Amino acid sequence: MVDLADIRAATEGLPRSYEVLVRDQIKFRxxxxxxxxxxxxxxxxxxxxxxxxxxxxxxxxxxxxxRPRPSDERFRWIRVHLDAIDTDELRELVLEAWRMCVPKKVAAAYFDRPD
Incomplete structure (x- = not known):
């Protein structure tokens, strides 16, 4: 099972990404x-x-x-049970979701960087 620490680790260092607290819910934008x-x-x-x-x-x-809540069905959104995925799958999901939000140049620069 992945947890909040794993999620924070997966989002750490993603260009233009930041964490916020909205109505007691942690979100990444x-x-x-x-x-x-x-x-x-x-x-x-x-x-x-x-x-x-x-x-x-x-x-x-x-x-x-x-499925997402009915009010979120119109968005490009899905819900995930955290106890059903591992850190590798989490990282893959996070990167793809992040890539959908940033300009193509930003994503390309991130994925083309030397490790």
């Missing part, structure tokens, strides 16, 4: 766009995800992924 939100109980998170792929991944892996 690029500008004003939220790309990750941790549930208040810290057992799940909402994360940016392509709408056109959402139904397929929920059907394929219902133990990991579930």
């Amino acid at each position: 690029v500008g004003q766009i939220v790309y990750l939100a941790v549930a208040p109980d810290e057992k799940s998170m909402g994360i940016g995800f392509p709408k056109e792929e959402r139904d397929a991944i929920i059907a394929a892996q219902p133990d990991k992924f579930f």
